[in-house]
Amino acid sequence: MTERQPRKDAARNRAAALAAADTLFTRCRSPEEITMADIAAAAGVGKGTLFRAFGDRTGLIRALYATRLEPLRQAIEQGPPPLGPHTPPLQRVPALLDALLTFKLDNRHLATALESAGADSPYRTDHYAHWHALLRDLLEQIPGLADAGFTAHALLAATRADLVGHLADDARTPRETMRRQLADLTTRLLDAPAPRSPAAGD
């Protein structure tokens, strides 16, 4: 075993930090206004403990996001249809996107924090790479659909946290409306035949 078991107080503090961060991020409007000192204070630990446990701010946000995402990840990796692996692509792709949208709606503050975490683009994270690969592989199994990679990017872009947050909070779009809109978009993209001519002729 090269892995050391963490000490009891360390585990407790880590959990406290995650819980505190969760509460703070959920409560507040913009993730930028939550500082590491805030989280430390709310968790009743020192700031150093936070950085020891998570490395940096981005690490904390990632850890928190991963925790929340865990059930969905399970459902996708080994759950029953329509999310689980034994589902035909034409059915699984819309289900995945709907689940992702729902998740981001429920956790929009956290998702926004994640996507704007640090200076690096959200496209350079393992998290994004994972979702994109999953979607792209499924799209590639759908016959007559070109550019699976780009289509996957486009579909994921339609569920970006800040867009979802804008639609939900600023435009007051009801949850079911958004789900239907994304489902329609997905359907249109999956059903459409590959276009023959780039110009708008017919």
Next chain:
Amino acid sequence: MTERQPRKDAARNRAAALAAADTLFTRCRSPEEITMADIAAAAGVGKGTLFRAFGDRTGLIRALYATRLEPLRQAIEQGPPPLGPHTPPLQRVPALLDALLTFKLDNRHLATALESAGADSPYRTDHYAHWHALLRDLLEQIPGLADAGFTAHALLAATRADLVGHLADDARTPRETMRRQLADLTTRLLDAPAPRSPAAGD
């Protein structure tokens, strides 16, 4: 006239600041690493001058972006087809998106800086509202196309600066490939009939 003419040195310094910022943003990998002090030094002015001229960092980036965007704006507002106003929607929408993509490719550092400027979401800016309204209005004129508003969001999301930058710089996607992919996506969305049933039946 309620507008005062700016003093000569003010105008010169403003131009110098824009030019310096342009150079710096273009050169560097991530916009975060360019500080206001850097720009001031490169422009040969004091930091206070920068803030006096542009208000804050976001204001400077916006001003710079607006300058670069000006030719495209002109072409869209009063130029000839296919960008100008006297163009049928089915032809103008793809043209607009292609122009936007091209512009963002050519100015990806600046566009990235703009979209991640400040704490506020890029969706709450006049700039985005303008593009979205333009696109939505055109989409609404296309018969048989539901959810013009959401479709406009989705199309614009596919041209977000960080995605474009990721495709161009990390995935090494050639320019023409990206243009074709976006054109295909647009065509698929515009040509597809409104789906009748949300489920994947036929």
Next chain:
DNA sequence: GTACGATACGGACCAGTGGTCCGCTTCGGT
């Protein structure tokens, strides 16, 4: 050309951030 008020300059300065450091505390095996 000169005098003079308005305008703009610029760098010292400030508040607040993420992140580090290290003397002190706590844990847990023996």
Next chain:
DNA sequence: ACCGAAGCGGACCACTGGTCCGTATCGTAC
């Protein structure tokens, strides 16, 4: 009960966007 290792925490640091105000410059009236 002991003791080395692991963890703690808040003073501290480097650095950022943004402010302030004494000083320099501009443009105008004469």
